[in-house]
Amino acid sequence: MKDRRTVELGRLSWKEVAAILPLNPVILIPVGTVEQHGPHMPVNADNMVADFVARRAAEATGAYVIPAINYGVSALFRNFPGTFSVQPETLTAVLRDVCHELVNQGFRRIIFVNNHGGNQTACEQVARELKRDHGLVLGSIYPWVLGYALMRDTYDDAAAVYGHGGEPETSAMLAMFPDDVRLDLMSGRDPNMHGAFKPRRDNTIEIAGQPVGGTLYLDFDELFANGASGDPSVGTAERGQIWIERIVGYAVAFVQHYENVTAGASWARRPNDPQVHNAD
Numbered sequence: 603m604k605d606r607r608t609v610e611l612g613r614l615s616w617k618e619v620a621a622i623l624p625l626n627p628v629i630l631i632p633v634g635t636v637e638q639h640g641p642h643m644p645v646n647a648d649n650m651v652a653d654f655v656a657r658r659a660a661e662a663t664g665a666y667v668i669p670a671i672n673y674g675v676s677a678l679f680r681n682f683p684g685t686f687s688v689q690p691e692t693l694t695a696v697l698r699d700v701c702h703e704l705v706n707q708g709f710r711r712i713i714f715v716n717n718h719g720g721n722q723t724a725c726e727q728v729a730r731e732l733k734r735d736h737g738l739v740l741g742s743i744y745p746w747v748l749g750y751a752l753m754r755d756t757y758d759d760a761a762a763v764y765g766h767g768g769e770p771e772t773s774a775m776l777a778m779f780p781d782d783v784r785l786d787l788m789s790g791r792d793p794n795m796h797g798a799f800k801p802r803r804d805n806t807i808e809i810a811g812q813p814v815g816g817t818l819y820l821d822f823d824e825l826f827a828n829g830a831s832g833d834p835s836v837g838t839a840e841r842g843q844i845w846i847e848r849i850v851g852y853a854v855a856f857v858q859h860y861e862n863v864t865a866g867a868s869w870a871r872r873p874n875d876p877q878v879h880n881a882d
């Protein structure tokens with residue numbers, strides 16, 4: 603699809619959108635949030651990375667990216683300036699309406715590029731409704747979590763540095779948006795981070811004598827005062843380049859696979875497409 607003027611549907615005129623409809627392209631919907639990401643990373647990080655990965659994946663496949671949904675569910679971070687959270691119902695309603703508009707116009711194949719955990723429930727809710735009502739099978743790609751999964755071998759001890767506002771997120775941002783990472787404001791894991799609680803992960807604390815953590819719905823600043831649950835100090839742009847190769851590589855493979863396996867699916871045909879006649 604190298605001959606396209608752009609992969610961003612929002613830069614097309616309605617005439618151009620009408621022209622791509624018969625191609626039945628896969629539509630990527632970046633979904634993010636505006637939330638604190640440690641003292642050194644921009645509050646728009648989730649959105650910036652969702653958009654970056656979606657655009658790269660579209661450029662390498664036949665997919666198009668629609669304008670992003672940039673406000674998400676980040677209630678646990680709301681004590682940090684610059685975090686603007688919406689209610690889960692708000693995000694669900696917006697996702698539902700946007701997806702219905704796509705489906706009503708004849709787009710059938712949709713993948714969320716959702717880059718924030720608090721949005722997962724809303725994405726699944728809407729995907730399941732579209733499955734129930736239209737038979738559609740939506741997909742979801744989560745860049746930050748792919749980073750956690752695919753970057754372990756680049757660290758001596760991944761568990762020691764992984765986390766929100768830590769690694770591999772800082773490396774990824776240094777490679778993608780170096781001007782927006784404030785190394786001068788960066789600090790490691792906050793030493794006074796948890797008072798009475800011993801955090802394991804963002805919502806999970808140690809339970810004395812038990813190998814499994816327990817869930818407590820604390821505000822994030824009660825666990826990690828500087829907003830970072832990981833250690834960003836080993837972050838480098840070089841490691842971030844590996845992040846880009848691997849995570850974008852995965853996203854491209856995902857979209858290609860989805861394009862292939864859905865190409866002949868009855869639910870993926872647009873309402874006015876001619877029926878495919880089988881030989882038998």
Ligand SMILES: [Zn+2]
Pocket residue numbers: 635637648717718719
């Ligand atoms: Zn997030």
